[in-house]
Amino acid sequence: MPSTTPRPAPKASNGALAAARRIEKELVDTRRTIHARPELGFEEKETCKLVTQRLAGMGLKPRVIAGTGVTALIESKTPGKVLMLRADMDALPIVEETGLPFASKNPGKMHACGHDFHTSILLGTARLLVADPPAKGTIKFNFQPAEEGLHGATGMIDAGIMTKPAVDTAFGYHIWQGIPVGRVGVVSGPAMAAVDKFTITIHGVGGHAAYPHQTVDPVVIASQVVTALQSISSRSINPLDSVVVTVASIHGGTAFNIIPPSVEMRGTVRSFSKSVRKEVPKRMAAIVKQLSSAMGGRGELNYVNEDPALVNDPKLAEFFRGVVRDVVGPKALIDAEPSMGGEDMAFYQEKVPGCYIFVGSSPKGTMYPHHHPKFNPDEGVLPIATAVMTEAARRWLAAN
């Protein structure tokens, strides 16, 4: 054969996508079943039961841990690395307004972040991996409760999810309304922000609103503090670093003619780098304390670190880019932007290298964002995410 003959283009290894499409009805049904019965963090009893029954039905030996979490293993006879695949299962305290036939039957609760999709996708991944298991190594499934601000991940870690067998690498995913269905976003390095929360209390001296000179007005002090806090991002932090300082609630006072004795404010700080995360509360404490005392009052800051930043291992991000190109197609891959949102997958990725990807779920037409009462992602994301996670698991275990 002459050397000039063009070689056939390498065939996309989209067997995983074809396999996932064959179980598409099951993926949709499972997602809708879970969607209709949303449960809040650490209350995922029915969801836990559904997951346990499905995994047992596949021949696996699921184990309930951390209250409502579920884990199971697929162990190959040939020893190798241990790869953890994680999905979250909890819903949100939102009144659903989608009007869908499978809308929430649990009043005031809704799967408005997509964790119903996540659970269905990981069950689908388990089904495909049981049908065609990896040649070596171990897959550990992590169906996690309580991602929404309740530290389900630390619950799973405390219950031993990272040990016996010890996890080497962790993969996770979120369906993403910021990306059209059919596309997948992979971020290298910091992907989601560290989440901190704070409460500020300004103590003044209350009194009659007509005689402010006989009081120390905490409302005026609080107003100055809110404004001064904005100088942290604009003046104290390197403009090339990302940071958010949001005062999200202010409470004080009871009537038009009373100066209250105190004001309470609550909010959140988001950041990526460890140094920024350390610097912000120091600046906040100085502003709260010194500005309040300069005006005759007393300011207190209560600052709490929640989730760390979620950082994707650059090599694993590159690995996922290859998987997405091969499984979904070369045009499917998006270099997604990091998000200032938080994600408790970060706790696992603090312990082992990992990668967390964003699988596009935005429908054509009106798109409602995550946590919206009309949130209704395109179910076309289900086979795509299932195929990507299945192929990623097989490929990573084969290569490591």
Ligand code: NI
């Ligand atoms: Ni979520």
